Amino acid sequence: MKAALVGYSSSEEEEDGEQRSGGAQCPGPEARWERSGGTGPWRGGQRERAAFLLLFLLLLLILMLLHGSCSSSGGGGGGRPRLPVPAGLPGDPGPEELFSEDSSRHGGRVRSFPHERGSWATHVYLPYRAREEFLELLELLVSHARTHVSSLAAMEEFHLSLSQCVVLRYHWIEPFVRRLKERLAAFHRFFCVADQVKVYTNENKTRTFLGLEVSAGHFQLLELVSEVDRVLEEFDLPTFYKDPSFHISLAWCVGDLSGKLEGQCLQELQGIVDGFEDSALLLRLPWEEIRCKSGNKHFSFPLR
Numbered sequence: 001m002k003a004a005l006v007g008y009s010s011s012e013e014e015e016d017g018e019q020r021s022g023g024a025q026c027p028g029p030e031a032r033w034e035r036s037g038g039t040g041p042w043r044g045g046q047r048e049r050a051a052f053l054l055l056f057l058l059l060l061l062i063l064m065l066l067h068g069s070c071s072s073s074g075g076g077g078g079g080r081p082r083l084p085v086p087a088g089l090p091g092d093p094g095p096e097e098l099f100s101e102d103s104s105r106h107g108g109r110v111r112s113f114p115h116e117r118g119s120w121a122t123h124v125y126l127p128y129r130a131r132e133e134f135l136e137l138l139e140l141l142v143s144h145a146r147t148h149v150s151s152l153a154a155m156e157e158f159h160l161s162l163s164q165c166v167v168l169r170y171h172w173i174e175p176f177v178r179r180l181k182e183r184l185a186a187f188h189r190f191f192c193v194a195d196q197v198k199v200y201t202n203e204n205k206t207r208t209f210l211g212l213e214v215s216a217g218h219f220q221l222l223e224l225v226s227e228v229d230r231v232l233e234e235f236d237l238p239t240f241y242k243d244p245s246f247h248i249s250l251a252w253c254v255g256d257l258s259g260k261l262e263g264q265c266l267q268e269l270q271g272i273v274d275g276f277e278d279s280a281l282l283l284r285l286p287w288e289e290i291r292c293k294s295g296n297k298h299f300s301f302p303l304r
Contacts, residue, residue: 212283
């Protein structure tokens with residue numbers, strides 16, 4: 001049995017055969033486009049580009065009109081109007097962190113480090129809640145000291161510092177506070193005695209302070225400072241002073257006026273403290289918690 005042979009012809013031969021046999025040709029793309037109303041293979045693309053261009057010009061016109069209305073309502077200002085900044089973003093300064101270069105708005109105080117947006121002034125300390133008798137002693141001391149320095153102002157809140165004032169970035173606050181909590185968790189409540197009148201100035205000599213220096217309780221305070229310093233070192237921040245003079249500030253004034261308060265004035269103030277009724281008991285200060293203040297945020301670490 002012989003296998004049937006299948007004939008093969010090229011496309012050119014098929015087209016020639018169709019033409020010779022009078023068969024209809026398969027319409028090409030161009031012919032199909034002409035039947036649908038087009039005039040050429042690129043006509044559809046041109047229409048799409050023209051529609052896109054028209055839409056672009058319309059949007060541009062709308063933007064120009066909006067810009068013109070904003071400029072005309074800007075009160076005659078030449079600058080481009082700024083969009084409002086959303087409030088409450090992470091790292092934005094709180095009410096107490098807002099900064100002004102005008103020192104007159106801060107009682108003449110000068111900032112000890114340059115302000116930078118998102119930088120939070122941070123301080124670790126022991127808070128002291130003053131009793132009525134303590135405030136009476138404070139009034140006596142400040143009244144007498146004003147006979148030497150009239151600009152002296154009494155403090156409204158009292159504390160004993162366990163750190164310098166350092167600068168924390170916003171995203172450091174939470175881990176910093178967490179590490180403080182871990183380091184200070186084992187400490188118990190204690191007392192110290194602050195009965196020695198002393199004059200202090202800040203590092204750049206822009207303020208003078210009148211304070212009561214601690215005479216008993218250094219060991220516990222140094223232990224606390226040691227733990228706080230370890231946390232500060234983890235964040236590459238300055239540690240506390242090498243030989244700290246632990247004290248509670250009672251009053252302050254602008255400038256370096258230590259010379260007017262030391263000597264005879266200081267002796268007279270110490271005499272007022274020593275002669276005050278029950279001063280030994282009054283100046284035995286209890287410590288029940290440690291606090292950290294960062295900008296307008298406050299964190300408490302109760303002692304056991």
